[in-house]
Every structure is written in structure tokens, then in C-alpha cells.
Amino acid sequence: MLVDGKPYRTVWLKPDEPHIVQIIDQRKLPWKFEVVDLRTVDEVARAIKDMWVRGAGCIAATAAYGMWLASLEAMRDPDYKLATKLGARKLLQTRPTAVNLMWAIERQLAALSKARTDIQALEMTRETAESIADEDVSACRAIGEHGLTLIQSIYRGKKPGEPVNILTHCNAGWLAFVDIGSATAPIYAAKKAGIPIHVWVDETRPRNQGSRLTAWELSQEGIPHTIIPDNTGGHLMQHEKVDMVITGADRITRKGDVANKIGTYLKALAAKDNGVPFYVAAPGSTIDWEMNDGLLEVPIEQRGEEEVALIEGMTSAGKLETVRLFPQASPAANYGFDVTPARHITGIITERGVVRADEAALDRAFS
Ligand code: MRU
Numbered sequence: 253m254l255v256d257g258k259p260y261r262t263v264w265l266k267p268d269e270p271h272i273v274q275i276i277d278q279r280k281l282p283w284k285f286e287v288v289d290l291r292t293v294d295e296v297a298r299a300i301k302d303m304w305v306r307g308a309g310c311i312a313a314t315a316a317y318g319m320w321l322a323s324l325e326a327m328r329d330p331d332y333k334l335a336t337k338l339g340a341r342k343l344l345q346t347r348p349t350a351v352n353l354m355w356a357i358e359r360q361l362a363a364l365s366k367a368r369t370d371i372q373a374l375e376m377t378r379e380t381a382e383s384i385a386d387e388d389v390s391a392c393r394a395i396g397e398h399g400l401t402l403i404q405s406i407y408r409g410k411k412p413g414e415p416v417n418i419l420t421h422c423n424a425g426w427l428a429f430v431d432i433g434s435a436t437a438p439i440y441a442a443k444k445a446g447i448p449i450h451v452w453v454d455e456t457r458p459r460n461q462g463s464r465l466t467a468w469e470l471s472q473e474g475i476p477h478t479i480i481p482d483n484t485g486g487h488l489m490q491h492e493k494v495d496m497v498i499t500g501a502d503r504i505t506r507k508g509d510v511a512n513k514i515g516t517y518l519k520a521l522a523a524k525d526n527g528v529p530f531y532v533a534a535p536g537s538t539i540d541w542e543m544n545d546g547l548l549e550v551p552i553e554q555r556g557e558e559e560v561a562l563i564e565g566m567t568s569a570g571k572l573e574t575v576r577l578f579p580q581a582s583p584a585a586n587y588g589f590d591v592t593p594a595r596h597i598t599g600i601i602t603e604r605g606v607v608r609a610d611e612a613a614l615d616r617a618f619s
Pocket residue numbers: 306307308309310350421422423424425428429434461499500501502512513514588
């Protein structure tokens with residue numbers, strides 16, 4: 253997408269210095285747009301774990317490029333194969349919920365296993381990383397086209413000029429992928445098609461990916477939006493102010509249960525109670541064919557208490573400040589994700605079309 257008129261992906265190889273991976277440091281947004289160089293697999297692992305980059309698709313592509321750096325480093329090691337495997341292990345240990353990370357590493361390891369020489373393996377890790385990034389972009393573009401048809405049918409039922417109101421949670425925008433995004437792709441496609449859109453942006457405590465990242469993205473694209481505290485969606489739905497919900501996903505089980513940012517489940521319940529369609533937008537790389545029951549099987553990341561206790565903001569004097577929100581003695585819990593059972597999901601918008609959240613439909617779409 254464009255930032256100040258210049259096109260960016262979220263992760264790429266530095267032009268003329270391909271041994272350096274470049275990312276956008278998402279911890280700094282919306283205050284500062286900063287590109288950071290990553291030179292080692294350890295630096296990539298830290299960037300994923302500490303959420304310089306985040307979002308399932310972006311994590312996957314960054315890890316795929318991390319494998320290219322692991323492979324470069326392994327060329328200096330007496331045991332190339334073992335060294336790349338250790339690199340893979342470091343990357344796999346960063347974040348547990350988004351299955352796209354494992355998918356990308358497995359794809360790299362499969363490519364490595366086919367190489368006949370270390371040099372060939374090295375080239376393959378670079379090619380595979382570039383393919384993973386390019387495929388992410390084309391999948392998101394296709395998600396946009398399929399999601400657009402849903403928005404168009406809602407728009408046909410509206411009074412002329414009335415916007416389609418879409419509620420989204422967390423950030424499943426281009427920052428969460430390599431480009432375009434999943435939940436935002438239909439929104440960007442609708443804008444291009446001339447359909448007026450208004451987005452309700454859940455703040456998404458504790459890290460505020462909605463108010464910090466999604467709102468920044470939508471502002472860059474000139475899309476009307478309103479930031480709401482996380483508890484507001486149900487009230488808006490009761491008063492017919494939401495036409496549809498679109499969220500992303502970090503892992504979809506084969507029967508269609510969806511793990512996504514904490515709070516997604518409550519939005520799905522409110523949507524069901526109010527007859528509001530609840531869509532999940534995600535590429536096929538988010539489906540974990542090995543898992544069936546999301547509630548029992550998906551590993552839910554728990555992060556540090558400080559993310560709940562501390563909040564960063566900018567003072568009116570333009571100074572960044574972090575403050576504590578509650579008593580030092582009070583403990584906090586920080587579950588990163590929850591699971592929305594398939595029965596609450598109207599459909600999954602994928603690169604293969606809008607698919608029912610059930611095993612037979614997912615199987616048909618992706619076989
Ligand atoms: O903890 P994060 O910021 O990585 O979580 C991101 C989300 O939950 C997104 O909604 C999700 O990754 C789906 S979009 C790729």
C-alpha cells in the first residue's frame with residue numbers, strides 16, 4: 253500500500269543488499285513510520301516475538317525471510333543442514349497461535365529437503381520466501397474481490413449514498429499481511445468500486461492494534477472510520493448500525509472454528525443475536541488441517557501483564573509517554589486470542605471464494 257505516496261510491503265529484501273531483511277516497525281505506528289534492517293535469524297525471531305511485526309500473514313512472510321537469513325548464516329557453519337534446522341526452531345518458538353508461521357517454516361524445510369547441494373538450498377530459501385510473500389499478496393487481492401460481492405449485495409439494499417457499515421476487530425489489514433490485508437481487502441475493493449464505506453474500528457485492548465494500526469491504515473487510504481472501545485459493538489448492532497462484521501483469523505481448524513484476536517468471539521455472539529452477518533477473511537495458509545476442535549486444540553498465546561497495565565500515547569506536546577492504568581498490586585491476565593466456534597460464522601472469505609465454515613465446504617474449496 254502507499255505511505256506518503258510510496259508503495260510499501262510489510263517485509264522485503266533490501267534492494268542491492270539482499271542479505272538484509274527490511275520490515276516496518278509496527279510498534280512505532282501510528283506515531284512514527286520506521287523501516288528497520290534485520291541481519292540475522294535471531295533478529296528476525298526477536299522482531300516476531302516482540303511484535304515489531306505481527307499479524308498472521310506478516311509473521312509467516314517474515315519468518316520465511318528469516319529462513320533465508322538462517323540459510324545464509326548456515327553457509328558459514330560446518331553442518332549446513334543442522335544450522336538451518338536450528339534457525340527454523342528459533343523462529344517456530346516465537347509465537348504459538350498463528351498457524352501461518354508454522355506453515356511458512358514447513359514450506360521452507362520442505363524446499364530445503366529437495367536441494368541437492370547447500371548452494372542450491374540457499375537459493376531455494378530465498379526463492380521460497382519471495383514466493384510466500386508474493387502468494388500472500390495475490391491471495392489477499394482475491395479475498396478482496398470475493399468479499400466485494402458481499403458488500404455489493406448489502407449496498408443494493410441501502411438508500412442511495414448510504415454507506416455500508418463494517419465492524420472489524422484488531423488489525424487484519426495490510427500490516428498484518430505482506431500487502432492489502434484480509435479483512436480490509438474487501439473494503440479497499442469496495443472503495444475502488446465507488447461504494448461508500450464506514451468502518452467501526454474496535455480499539456482492541458490491550459495492544460490497541462485497531463486504534464493504532466487499522467485506524468492508521470484506513471486514514472492513509474481515506475476510508476471513513478470511527479474508533480470504538482471494544483465493548484461498543486453489541487450496542488451498535490442492537491441499533492442497526494452495523495451491516496456486517498469482517499475479522500481476520502490466526503488459525504482456522506478443518507471444521508471451521510476460528511482463532512483470532514481476543515474479543516472476536518464476543519463480537520460473533522453479538523452478531524448472531526442481532527442477525528448481523530459475521531465473516532472471517534483469511535487465506536488458505538491459515539487453515540490448520542491437522543486440527544479439528546478449536547476450543548480444545550488451538551494453543552492460545554498468553555503475553556506479559558505489562559501489556560495490560562501500561563499504555564503508550566502521545567502528549568499534546570508531541571511527546572511519547574507510557575503510563576500505568578491500575579494499582580501496582582493488582583495482577584492482570586493477557587490472553588492474546590480466543591476461538592469462535594464455526595456455528596457463529598456466516599462465511600469465510602478466502603482466495604477460493606466465500607466458503608461455509610464447515611469441513612466439507614473447506615475441503616471442497618481447497619482440495
Ligand atoms: O497479536 P497480533 O497483532 O499478531 O494478532 C493479530 C490478529 O489477531 C489478527 O486479527 C490476525 O492475525 C488475523 S489477520 C492476519
